[in-house]
Amino acid sequence: MSGQPNGNSVILSEKSYQEINTYLGDLLQKSRASLCVFADMNGYPVSYKTTRTALNVDTLTALAVNDFSATAEIAKILGETQRFRYLYHEGIKQNLYLCNIGNHYLLIVIFGPHVNLGMIRMLSQHVAGKLDALLNRIRDEKDKVAKYMDVEFRTLLGQELDKAFGLKN
Amino acid sequence: MHIDHQKNEIVFKIVYYGPGLSGKTTNLEYVHSQLDPGLCGDLISLKTSEGRTLFFDFLHLELGRIQGKKPRFHLYTTAGQARYAASRQVVLQGTDSLVFVVDSQRGRLADNFASLKELQNRLTQNGVAITQLPWLIQYNKRDLPMAEDVAVLERKLNIWEVPYIEAIAVTGRGVFLTLRKAIELIIKK
Numbered sequence: 001m002s003g004q005p006n007g008n009s010v011i012l013s014e015k016s017y018q019e020i021n022t023y024l025g026d027l028l029q030k031s032r033a034s035l036c037v038f039a040d041m042n043g044y045p046v047s048y049k050t051t052r053t054a055l056n057v058d059t060l061t062a063l064a065v066n067d068f069s070a071t072a073e074i075a076k077i078l079g080e081t082q083r084f085r086y087l088y089h090e091g092i093k094q095n096l097y098l099c100n101i102g103n104h105y106l107l108i109v110i111f112g113p114h115v116n117l118g119m120i121r122m123l124s125q126h127v128a129g130k131l132d133a134l135l136n137r138i139r140d141e142k143d144k145v146a147k148y149m150d151v152e153f154r155t156l157l158g159q160e161l162d163k164a165f166g167l168k169n
Numbered sequence: 170m171h172i173d174h175q176k177n178e179i180v181f182k183i184v185y186y187g188p189g190l191s192g193k194t195t196n197l198e199y200v201h202s203q204l205d206p207g208l209c210g211d212l213i214s215l216k217t218s219e220g221r222t223l224f225f226d227f228l229h230l231e232l233g234r235i236q237g238k239k240p241r242f243h244l245y246t247t248a249g250q251a252r253y254a255a256s257r258q259v260v261l262q263g264t265d266s267l268v269f270v271v272d273s274q275r276g277r278l279a280d281n282f283a284s285l286k287e288l289q290n291r292l293t294q295n296g297v298a299i300t301q302l303p304w305l306i307q308y309n310k311r312d313l314p315m316a317e318d319v320a321v322l323e324r325k326l327n328i329w330e331v332p333y334i335e336a337i338a339v340t341g342r343g344v345f346l347t348l349r350k351a352i353e354l355i356i357k358k
């Protein structure tokens with residue numbers, strides 16, 4: 001849901017997902033990046049494409065979103081009226097590029113030293129524009145949560161939690 | 170929460186809030202130490218050189234599939250210290266359920282109260298009323314001799330009459346009950 005900073009549920013239709021995945025896949029391939037994540041500012045990876053295995057995308061996303069949000073506070077202190085448009089962290093073997101999408105979403109790109117930053121920037125900007133347009137088009141459908149978590153699911157989830165947490169047998 | 174139809178997953182965000190040193194990080198450390206590594210990612214702690222939480226801690230949990238759907242949980246703690254207020258605002262965004270960790274010691278009553286007030290303000294700034302959010306109180310450090318009676322804490326702090334759980338996070342007492350309750354509040358909503 002694009003217009004709501006504290007929205008409790010972010011639910012996209014299958015079609016929107018497919019569209020996002022196409023953009024991310026395209027970006028990954030053209031840029032030769034190793035990971036592209038489309039994340040929301042609540043810290044969730046909405047979708048991602050990667051050539052790497054054994055990468056904890058959840059944790060990486062939570063940290064990247066908070067990194068980005070911290071610098072948004074710096075922008076405020078500096079008197080910027082908007083968030084920084086992008087952030088770049090350069091390492092020896094890995095680089096990280098974060099690109100703001102409409103203030104409520106973030107594009108995270110990881111790439112190696114053989115990839116040119118200008119290229120990443122250009123391609124990311126292009127995809128960010130497409131994603132932004134998509135987000136402005138879709139509307140959140142709240143009743144989908146109720147459908148996804150029906151009564152049986154809720155009951156079973158409670159039982160599984162008790163088992164995992166050692167609370168009941 | 171976040172639903173991913175492609176992977177058939179649902180993700181919930183749970184935040185531990187409260188004054189500095191009330192035991193928020195200890196709660197996550199205990200959860201992390203007890204759960205099967207298959208269910209639980211690394212505990213990420215962004216700490217200052219003095220070991221206090223800077224920004225937040227983060228722990229990722231997941232269960233096996235239920236009706237084909239995979240439930241996952243993002244657990245965050247906030248930095249208690251006053252100077253990290255901006256970071257707390259960010260962590261609070263999109264919270265599905267919140268645990269307010271109270272330091273039960275008599276001398277910390279004012280700190281608990283100030284933190285609760287701050288929570289209320291921050292939620293308001295994010296456009297959420299505290300009465301809309303599923304949340305509970307954990308009265309922690311029940312082992313300490315200076316711990317105030319729960320009845321007194323209830324009267325002074327819990328004006329919303331949200332559920333509460335007594336805990337000794339260092340030994341793990343009440344830690345999983347608290348997390349279980351926080352999730353239950355979401356799924357009962």
Ligand SMILES: Nc1nc2c(ncn2[C@@H]2O[C@H](COP(=O)(O)OP(=O)(O)O)[C@@H](O)[C@H]2O)c(=O)[nH]1
Pocket residue numbers: 187188189190191192193194195196222246249309310311312313336337338339340
């Ligand atoms: N006695 C006692 N100490 C606790 C308990 N829970 C946490 N502590 C201690 O309180 C201190 C602060 O805990 P921490 O989890 O870092 O607090 P945070 O600032 O809320 O994250 C640590 O030294 C903990 O070991 C408890 O239930 N009883």
Ligand SMILES: [Mg+2]
Pocket residue numbers: 193194195221222246247248249
């Ligand atoms: Mg801490």
